[in-house]
Amino acid sequence: xxxxxxxxxxxxxxxxxxxxxxxxxxxxxxxxxxxxxxxxxxxxxxxxxxxxxxxxxxxxxxxxxxxxx
Amino acid sequence: xxxxxxxxxxxxxxxxxxxxxxxxxxxxxxxxxxxxxxxxxxxxxxxxxxxxxxxxxxxxxxxxxxxxxxxxxxxxxxxxxxxxxxxxxxxxxxxxxxxxxxxxxxxxxxxxxxxxxxxxxxxxxxxxxxxxxxx
Numbered sequence: 024x025x026x027x028x029x030x031x032x033x034x035x036x037x038x039x040x041x042x043x044x045x046x047x048x049x050x051x052x053x054x055x056x057x058x059x060x061x062x063x064x065x066x067x068x069x070x071x072x073x074x075x076x077x078x079x080x081x082x083x084x085x086x087x088x089x090x091x092x
Numbered sequence: 093x094x095x096x097x098x099x100x101x102x103x104x105x106x107x108x109x110x111x112x113x114x115x116x117x118x119x120x121x122x123x124x125x126x127x128x129x130x131x132x133x134x135x136x137x138x139x140x141x142x143x144x145x146x147x148x149x150x151x152x153x154x155x156x157x158x159x160x161x162x163x164x165x166x167x168x169x170x171x172x173x174x175x176x177x178x179x180x181x182x183x184x185x186x187x188x189x190x191x192x193x194x195x196x197x198x199x200x201x202x203x204x205x206x207x208x209x210x211x212x213x214x215x216x217x218x219x220x221x222x223x224x225x226x227x
Binding site: 069070071072073074077078080081084 | 183184188191196198211
């Protein structure tokens with residue numbers, strides 16, 4: 024005959040500690056992702072150029088390639 | 093360098109009338125030119141064929157046919173004419189696209205009016221060195 028007072032076996036539950044709630048940020052990785060995102064025209068917010076940068080880009084396009092020696 | 097007697101034919105393409113008036117006045121104050129106006133890319137292509145402009149100022153955001161598409165089409169039959177993009181769009185990807193499609197220069201038209209005037213004058217000096225300064 025089973026003991027009516029004895030409770031059934033319950034699985035052990037690990038009580039969460041403060042450490043489990045800590046979010047660990049990898050700041051160098053996040054910074055690198057943000058830098059790439061900012062500098063790539065195909066991703067993230069479009070990068071806007073000022074007139075000086077635009078002019079430099081066109082000057083570079085006009086520059087003739089150096090002849091082979 | 094001697095100046096020519098005939099005016100330089102400039103095609104000014106912008107859907108905003110006030111912009112066409114402003115740029116036309118700046119150009120007219122700096123070089124002896126005849127300004128032809130178009131309101132969109134499609135009209136610009138047609139006028140390029142009939143008027144044979146020597147300088148084209150092209151806005152990007154326009155109805156019917158935008159400036160980048162018009163640039164590509166105009167370049168197929170006018171490979172050497174200076175085409176200057178004159179637009180308030182300044183996204184790097186668009187600037188790159190304009191370089192790749194053969195634009196000669198690119199001026200942000202959302203600059204302050206006096207700075208825009210300077211940029212336009214610099215552009216004229218670049219493409220018409222012997223003509224600018226005295227209309």
